[in-house]
Amino acid sequence: MAFTKELRTELVSLLGEDWVKDDPVTLYTYRCDGLTLYTAPPMGVVFPGNRNELVEVVKKLHSRKIPFVPRGAGTGLSGGAVPREQSVIIEMARFKEIHDIDWLNRTITVGPGVINLRISEKVQPDGYHYVPDPSSQKSLHHRRQRRRKFRRSPHPQIRGDREPCAGSGNGAPGR
Numbered sequence: 001m002a003f004t005k006e007l008r009t010e011l012v013s014l015l016g017e018d019w020v021k022d023d024p025v026t027l028y029t030y031r032c033d034g035l036t037l038y039t040a041p042p043m044g045v046v047f048p049g050n051r052n053e054l055v056e057v058v059k060k061l062h063s064r065k066i067p068f069v070p071r072g073a074g075t076g077l078s079g080g081a082v083p084r085e086q087s088v089i090i091e092m093a094r095f096k097e098i099h100d101i102d103w104l105n106r107t108i109t110v111g112p113g114v115i116n117l118r119i120s121e122k123v124q125p126d127g128y129h130y131v132p133d134p135s136s137q138k139s140l141h142h143r144r145q146r147r148r149k150f151r152r153s154p155h156p157q158i159r160g161d162r163e164p165c166a167g168s169g170n171g172a173p174g175r
């Protein structure tokens with residue numbers, strides 16, 4: 001089942017035509033996540049681009065008692081982003097901001113659309129590296145805005161052999 005005409009019109013006026021999808025190909029694509037055992041086509045998929053749009057989408061769905069499922073890259077392996085047939089997927093891939101790097105605690109706060117590779121690229125000039133499964137660097141998003149741990153690279157070519165700034169006090173080179 002696709003969006004009703006009224007809901008679709010409201011969502012399009014909020015997000016724009018490109019960010020409201022309920023065509024058969026999209027519904028098929030979003031019928032499951034990394035766990036392909038369980039599938040159900042959603043009612044539709046929306047792609048809010050900022051916090052205000054996200055809040056408005058949630059309000060519109062909630063006022064109609066339509067269930068929704070947030071989704072990052074859909075790579076989870078436990079079926080958490082599998083929709084129900086009458087639910088809407090809220091796709092968070094457009095939230096790509098890197099908000100803050102805490103060099104002292106080696107954590108980074110990012111939007112849920114930031115993939116692992118962007119974190120590695122961001123901290124690499126300062127001699128750090130984000131090290132989950134290397135094969136996941138280009139595919140995995142983060143579930144929600146959250147802090148991720150990164151560490152100082154043991155490899156001189158990644159570190160660039162840069163030394164900590166005098167007086168930085170926290171071992172964070174170049175900061």
Ligand SMILES: Cc1cc2nc3c(=O)[nH]c(=O)nc-3n(C[C@H](O)[C@H](O)[C@H](O)COP(=O)(O)OP(=O)(O)OC[C@H]3O[C@@H](n4cnc5c(N)ncnc54)[C@H](O)[C@@H]3O)c2cc1C
Pocket residue numbers: 033034069070071072073074075076077079080081092112132133134135136140141142143144145
């Ligand atoms: C090839 C491959 C390699 C992997 N490697 C690793 C690895 O190295 N390390 C690791 O930890 N995991 C790994 N995983 C597992 C999986 O990718 C992670 O669990 C990943 O972090 C899921 O992120 P996602 O954005 O794809 O979440 P999704 O699958 O989209 O969602 C996962 C759950 O979080 C919820 N959710 C999504 N976005 C939000 C949001 N913004 N707010 C609230 N809830 C939300 C969803 O509803 C769902 O319940 C791997 C998976 C694959 C397929």
